[in-house]
Amino acid sequence: MGKLKDLTGLKFGRLTVIERAGSKNGFATWRCKCDCGNIHIVSGVCLTSGASKSCGCLQREITQKRATTHGKSHTKLYYIWRGIKCRCFNVNDAFFIDYGGRGISIYPEWIDNFQAFYDYVSTLENFGKEGCSLDRINNNGNYEPNNLRWANASEQQRNSRQNRFVNFNGDEVTVVEAAEKSGISESVLRS
Numbered sequence: 174m175g176k177l178k179d180l181t182g183l184k185f186g187r188l189t190v191i192e193r194a195g196s197k198n199g200f201a202t203w204r205c206k207c208d209c210g211n212i213h214i215v216s217g218v219c220l221t222s223g224a225s226k227s228c229g230c231l232q233r234e235i236t237q238k239r240a241t242t243h244g245k246s247h248t249k250l251y252y253i254w255r256g257i258k259c260r261c262f263n264v265n266d267a268f269f270i271d272y273g274g275r276g277i278s279i280y281p282e283w284i285d286n287f288q289a290f291y292d293y294v295s296t297l298e299n300f301g302k303e304g305c306s307l308d309r310i311n312n313n314g315n316y317e318p319n320n321l322r323w324a325n326a327s328e329q330q331r332n333s334r335q336n337r338f339v340n341f342n343g344d345e346v347t348v349v350e351a352a353e354k355s356g357i358s359e360s361v362l363r364s
């Protein structure tokens with residue numbers, strides 16, 4: 174055994190070394206007190222290398238936090254998915270007229286497969302970012318791969334402004350559609 178370094182009193186992460194505990198396989202072990210109150214015996218190598226930073230409580234917390242975060246985003250996204258399906262397929266939905274009513278649909282593979290939807294949208298930039306919500310890039314396009322992004326409020330506003338709906342002979346249509354139907358130019362309609 175090489176020269177023993179006294180670790181007594183030193184702190185490694187949450188572990189404070191109380192005293193030498195003995196040795197294991199030729200390595201010195203140390204009795205430590207964790208910030209959470211547990212006593213934990215660990216080899217000096219684990220302490221000095223940074224491999225052990227707690228009695229195990231730290232890892233448990235990280236794992237738990239990860240599970241919770243994932244659970245939350247999972248739940249939130251589930252409601253988004255349900256909402257999309259409602260707007261696209263449920264004629265009783267208040268927004269159906271702007272979605273399903275305009276022929277906007279959802280990628281076939283996502284209709285009955287939330288996980289497939291999740292797997293795709295969770296890979297997009299800004300996923301889970303505060304203030305961002307799922308937005309269609311082309312407002313007249315479907316909820317489908319390559320037409321979705323996580324956008325913040327101002328980006329969304331810009332998008333919906335470009336695709337503002339107007340009342341045309343009692344129908345809610347986009348400015349572009351109104352221009353086509355009426356023959357009045359888009360810019361005139363917009364102003």
Ligand SMILES: [Zn+2]
Pocket residue numbers: 187207208209210211227228229230231
């Ligand atoms: Zn602990």
